[in-house]
Amino acid sequence: MGTSVLTVDHLGIATKAGHKVLDDVSLQVRRGEVLALIGASGSGKTTLALAALGHMRPGLEHVGGSVNLNGVDVLKAPHPVLNRLRGRIGAYIAQSAAAAFNPRIRLGDQVVESALLHHSQKSAEARARAREVFRYLSLPSPDRIGSRFPYQVSGGQLQRFMIAMGMQEEPLLMVCDEPTSALDVTTQVEVMRLLKRAIRDNNTAALFVSHDLAVVAQIATRIAVMRAGRIVEVGETDQVVNAPREEYTRELIAACTHLSLASLANRPSRLLTAPATALSVQSIVAGYGNVRGGKPQITTLHGVDLEVGKGEIVAVIGESGSGKTTLARVIAGLHAPASGTVALEGEPLAGLDRERTDGQRRRVQLAVQMADTALNPKHRIRRILGRVLRFFHGLRGDAAEARMVDLLAMVSLPANYLERYPTQLSGGEKQRVNLARALAADPDVLICDEITSALDTIVAGQIIDLVKRLRDELGLAIIFISHDLATVASIADRVTVLRHGRVVEAGECTRVLSAPADPYTRLLVASVPELRRGWLEDAAATRKALEVELEMVRPTVAGWNEQAEMMP
Amino acid sequence: MANIILWRLGATLLILLVVSLLVFWACEILPGDVAQVALGQYATPENVRALRLEMGLDRPAIQRYLEWLVGALQGDWGRSLVTKTPVSSLLSERLANTALLAGVTTLIAVPLAVLLGVVTTMWNGRAFDRAATVSFLALSATPEFLLATLLVLLFAVNLGWLPAVAYLSTGSDFGQTARALLLPTASLVIVVTAQIARMTRAILGSILSQPYIEMAVLKGIPRQRIVGYHALRNAVGPLANVVALNVAYLVSGVVVVETIFAYPGLARLMIDSVQSRDLPVVQACAMIFCATYVVLILLADVLARLFDPHSLAERPTDAL
Numbered sequence: 001m002g003t004s005v006l007t008v009d010h011l012g013i014a015t016k017a018g019h020k021v022l023d024d025v026s027l028q029v030r031r032g033e034v035l036a037l038i039g040a041s042g043s044g045k046t047t048l049a050l051a052a053l054g055h056m057r058p059g060l061e062h063v064g065g066s067v068n069l070n071g072v073d074v075l076k077a078p079h080p081v082l083n084r085l086r087g088r089i090g091a092y093i094a095q096s097a098a099a100a101f102n103p104r105i106r107l108g109d110q111v112v113e114s115a116l117l118h119h120s121q122k123s124a125e126a127r128a129r130a131r132e133v134f135r136y137l138s139l140p141s142p143d144r145i146g147s148r149f150p151y152q153v154s155g156g157q158l159q160r161f162m163i164a165m166g167m168q169e170e171p172l173l174m175v176c177d178e179p180t181s182a183l184d185v186t187t188q189v190e191v192m193r194l195l196k197r198a199i200r201d202n203n204t205a206a207l208f209v210s211h212d213l214a215v216v217a218q219i220a221t222r223i224a225v226m227r228a229g230r231i232v233e234v235g236e237t238d239q240v241v242n243a244p245r246e247e248y249t250r251e252l253i254a255a256c257t258h259l260s261l262a263s264l265a266n267r268p269s270r271l272l273t274a275p276a277t278a279l280s281v282q283s284i285v286a287g288y289g290n291v292r293g294g295k296p297q298i299t300t301l302h303g304v305d306l307e308v309g310k311g312e313i314v315a316v317i318g319e320s321g322s323g324k325t326t327l328a329r330v331i332a333g334l335h336a337p338a339s340g341t342v343a344l345e346g347e348p349l350a351g352l353d354r355e356r357t358d359g360q361r362r363r364v365q366l367a368v369q370m371a372d373t374a375l376n377p378k379h380r381i382r383r384i385l386g387r388v389l390r391f392f393h394g395l396r397g398d399a400a401e402a403r404m405v406d407l408l409a410m411v412s413l414p415a416n417y418l419e420r421y422p423t424q425l426s427g428g429e430k431q432r433v434n435l436a437r438a439l440a441a442d443p444d445v446l447i448c449d450e451i452t453s454a455l456d457t458i459v460a461g462q463i464i465d466l467v468k469r470l471r472d473e474l475g476l477a478i479i480f481i482s483h484d485l486a487t488v489a490s491i492a493d494r495v496t497v498l499r500h501g502r503v504v505e506a507g508e509c510t511r512v513l514s515a516p517a518d519p520y521t522r523l524l525v526a527s528v529p530e531l532r533r534g535w536l537e538d539a540a541a542t543r544k545a546l547e548v549e550l551e552m553v554r555p556t557v558a559g560w561n562e563q564a565e566m567m568p
Numbered sequence: 569m570a571n572i573i574l575w576r577l578g579a580t581l582l583i584l585l586v587v588s589l590l591v592f593w594a595c596e597i598l599p600g601d602v603a604q605v606a607l608g609q610y611a612t613p614e615n616v617r618a619l620r621l622e623m624g625l626d627r628p629a630i631q632r633y634l635e636w637l638v639g640a641l642q643g644d645w646g647r648s649l650v651t652k653t654p655v656s657s658l659l660s661e662r663l664a665n666t667a668l669l670a671g672v673t674t675l676i677a678v679p680l681a682v683l684l685g686v687v688t689t690m691w692n693g694r695a696f697d698r699a700a701t702v703s704f705l706a707l708s709a710t711p712e713f714l715l716a717t718l719l720v721l722l723f724a725v726n727l728g729w730l731p732a733v734a735y736l737s738t739g740s741d742f743g744q745t746a747r748a749l750l751l752p753t754a755s756l757v758i759v760v761t762a763q764i765a766r767m768t769r770a771i772l773g774s775i776l777s778q779p780y781i782e783m784a785v786l787k788g789i790p791r792q793r794i795v796g797y798h799a800l801r802n803a804v805g806p807l808a809n810v811v812a813l814n815v816a817y818l819v820s821g822v823v824v825v826e827t828i829f830a831y832p833g834l835a836r837l838m839i840d841s842v843q844s845r846d847l848p849v850v851q852a853c854a855m856i857f858c859a860t861y862v863v864l865i866l867l868a869d870v871l872a873r874l875f876d877p878h879s880l881a882e883r884p885t886d887a888l
Contacts, residue, residue, distance in 0.1 A: 053786055079791070086788030094786075099779035104801040104877060114787045149877040165787070 004028045005070055005173045005205045006052055006090075012064035013047055013056065021047050021060060023229040029173060032203040036216040036237075038252065039226035040456040041427070045209045048226070049177045051075065052207055053090050054082045070172055087114030091166035093195075095178035097158040101150040108146020111165045120169055133164040137194050155320070156187035163195055167202070174199065174206045180215065184319035184483060185527040189539045192218060196536065211456055213256045214529035217241050218536040225249050241531055255457040256531060275309030277345065278477030279331070279364070279445045284340035286323075286330050287501075291338045300326045301501045303340065308445065308477040313467070315480045315492035315509065317524065323501040324481045328449045331479065332366040344445070362392045365438035369450035371430035375422040381408075381433055382418040388440040407436045410473075411466060428459035432466065439470070446470070447479045452487055464491050485528045489513050497521050519549045573870055580866050587858045588640070592633045595847045640855065646848035650841075655848050658837065663856070666834040670818035672753050677760040678811055684761065685768025689776070690795045701769065707762035716755040716828040723751060734829040752829045756822060760814050767810045768803070775799045805872030812868035820857035 006029040013022040022044045029035045037045045050056065051067050054074030062075050070089045074082060086092070094100035101110060111133075112126040121129060127146075134142035137160045150158060159179065166174050179195060180188040196219050199206050210216045216223060216237075223240040225233045225248065233246045244250050284304045289297025300323040308314045318324050329335035331342055333353030342349045344363060350356050368374050375384055385404045389395040395403055405415045411432040422430055431451055438446055448467060452460035468491060471478055482488050488495060489509065496506040497518065505518040516522045526542035529535065603619040604611065620626055639646065645655035684704075688697045707715075724732035734748040775781065776799055784798050823835035834853060841849035 050786070055782075055786055057782075083788040083790055086786055088788065092783065092786035094779065094783050096779065100783040102780045102784070102798050102802070104875065105798070113789065117789060117793070151878060 010065035036220035044229040091171040093176040097162040281306040286337040315488040318498035365443035371434040645852040681764030684765040804875040808868035812864035
């Protein structure tokens with residue numbers, strides 16, 4: 001194939017403290033080629049992606065090797081030279097478009113800004129080009145949508161603006177850093193399809209960073225696997241996916257297949273015959289704002305029912321804005337419902353936590369997605385667990401100590417972790433402590449709100465196994481909230497699907513996910529990334545076919561009210 | 569937007585009403601009788617009683633409060649106990665002086681400080697930035713009396729270029745007024761500029777760590793434009809509040825500078841009146857200071873909203 005656009009040669013980047021972030025990394029991206037970088041968080045993929053454009057985050061320094069972008073040594077080039085390259089030769093597509101657009105500047109102005117500064121396009125020409133790209137990316141009302149501010153479009157639309165911004169000056173190389181990771185699965189399909197088409201139609205080369213092998217397999221020509229700052233394996237996509245050479249690659253692929261719908265097939269059926277009901281939720285209506293006529297101003301849950309038995313995992317699935325987290329908060333007593341009841345073994349619970357008895361509060365525990373923010377960084381693990389034991393069980397001294405060691409053992413952490421601070425733990429370990437904290441109360445019902453979403457695939461797999469073990473050993477009733485069907489498929493006994501605050505389908509997990517009755521469930525199932533080639537095209541076709549049925553009519557820019565696709 | 573401003577305006581009036589109650593009440597509970605204070609230690613009880621009747625102090629507090637409030641709204645703050653002249657005539661002269669000093673200082677200090685903040689942020693880490701940052705810190709930590717005294721020592725005593733006191737006489741022309749104002753203004757400009765520049769730099773610095781700034785860097789936007797456009801647009805809200813607090817300080821908190829230069833401003837009037845128990849004047853000053861704070865903060869919030877697209881959401885698209 002053609003000439004090299006990007007050549008990374010024995011690159012070394014380290015923190016100022018001397019810790020190596022990239023260690024002797026070499027790779028090449030040729031014209032029109034998509035090279036995917038995969039690896040767990042902390043493997044250095046983002047550092048490498050940024051270095052491709054000559055950018056290093058504060059605290060990092062260049063310790064060896066070079067990065068050559070279209071003939072320029074970008075780590076040595078002065079700023080004016082870099083500014084002429086960035087956007088024009090190499091464009092960057094950031095992970096979270098929501099954070100990467102300036103909230104106070106109109107989207108259209110941000111899209112054309114580099115082109116105007118580079119004098120590569122005249123103002124009218126740049127605007128025309130932007131409108132053309134908006135149309136190409138199926139953004140609604142392409143002639144006018146550019147005058148919106150970032151908060152006025154949905155997450156999926158914003159990510160398309162990000163791609164449009166990258167395409168504005170027809171760069172030779174697009175550096176995409178997890179471009180779809182922050183999106184819902186169904187939106188991810190659409191954005192991936194557009195991105196793939198854009199790269200192919202313009203014969204653009206791309207460096208595509210992702211932690212998700214299945215996503216990468218749809219778009220990459222070649223795949224490079226990174227681990228701890230080194231490249232462990234590079235090869236053609238088919239070779240890496242089907243015949244990986246390295247043990248680590250095999251682990252990644254195993255984790256990817258472990259957490260997929262395929263795992264449903266080889267899962268032993270585990271149907272409890274009528275388990276005793278632990279928690280039942282009936283016709284919950286909840287939302288925000290003043291309640292009028294039994295309905296809040298903005299209603300997020302419209303009469304939701306849910307039942308969990310002892311020793312059972314019930315998954316609640318849905319995309320952002322479907323009301324999953326509101327439901328978790330209602331059950332935990334953090335959000336008072338406008339109407340409906342939550343009952344614990346038949347005994348109705350008060351709407352708010354503070355009106356429940358200590359016993360009732362103890363029996364329902366919540367574990368949240370961001371263990372980072374849920375654990376006080378200034379408290380040692382001993383204090384985090386100890387407080388719960390003292391509060392609910394009055395345990396102190398040796399008894400508390402023994403119980404804490406038990407709890408850590410339960411989540412597979414050594415006893416000496418009691419002395420640690422949360423910042424000294426990895427993401428997976430923090431989530432284990434977060435679970436141990438919930439278990440310290442000795443609950444009957446455990447609500448897990450997206451507990452694996454912030455974790456890498458392999459670590460997420462371990463947490464899933466832990467939750468299953470806890471269910472079996474402690475007979476907990478678990479409500480497992482997730483947007484990720486693959487995770488749910490590997491863990492849930494029963495599934496409830498939420499859309500726009502309504503239950504669209506509920507039933508036994510294997511049945512719902514293998515033979516979904518509701519079109520929305522069908523769309524969700526089709527949107528789960530699969531390793532096989534051609535999955536993306538199939539998923540996009542399914543989406544197209546279901547569009548009318550699901551009333552996913554694209555909003556136009558005529559007024560402000562029909563932003564149906566927008567997230568709250 | 570208009571709704572929000574009206575609503576805030578209503579809230580501001582309510583706050584001022586509450587403040588007026590507090591001010592009146594605080595003067596009521598002060599130990600010592602106003603009549604007693606006015607007549608001095610050696611007054612006979614008969615004289616005190618007579619004066620109390622004359623001043624209407626025997627009537628209920630609520631009635632006196634309402635009369636005072638209605639009067640104040642019409643610009644009549646009562647009579648000074650010390651000079652026996654209407655408070656309003658005392659105020660008008662002092663208010664004009666304070667407005668002049670605060671106004672000139674604001675006009676010089678605010679643009680200068682924001683500019684310095686932006687430039688130091690652009691040149692982050694360079695020699696100029698480091699020198700400027702240290703100077704800002706040193707100057708905002710220097711007590712005003714020291715700064716003012718040093719300025720007087722240098723320019724009035726040693727060099728003899730400028731007058732040591734800033735006495736404004738009614739007949740003075742522009743040149744004389746300017747000369748008189750130069751030293752007090754300079755001291756205040758230095759202090760306020762250092763404060764605002766430091767805050768500007770801190771605000772911009774925290775905005776620069778946002779992901780959208782990194783994105784701008786990766787789009788090839790030069791640093792000057794990133795700081796002066798991308799970051800500054802997002803700094804308007806917090807900056808407006810910093811500026812508002814500093815301007816409010818210029819109106820009410822500059823007693824030290826006024827004293828050193830013998831400048832007849834409001835802050836000194838307030839201190840003097842407190843010492844002589846001239847309560848009507850104290851009340852009037854307190855109300856003016858509070859009103860200044862509340863109105864400036866209101867302006868800052870409105871400005872912050874004007875720069876926040878969220879608050880403009882009601883506008884139809886086609887107008888954009």
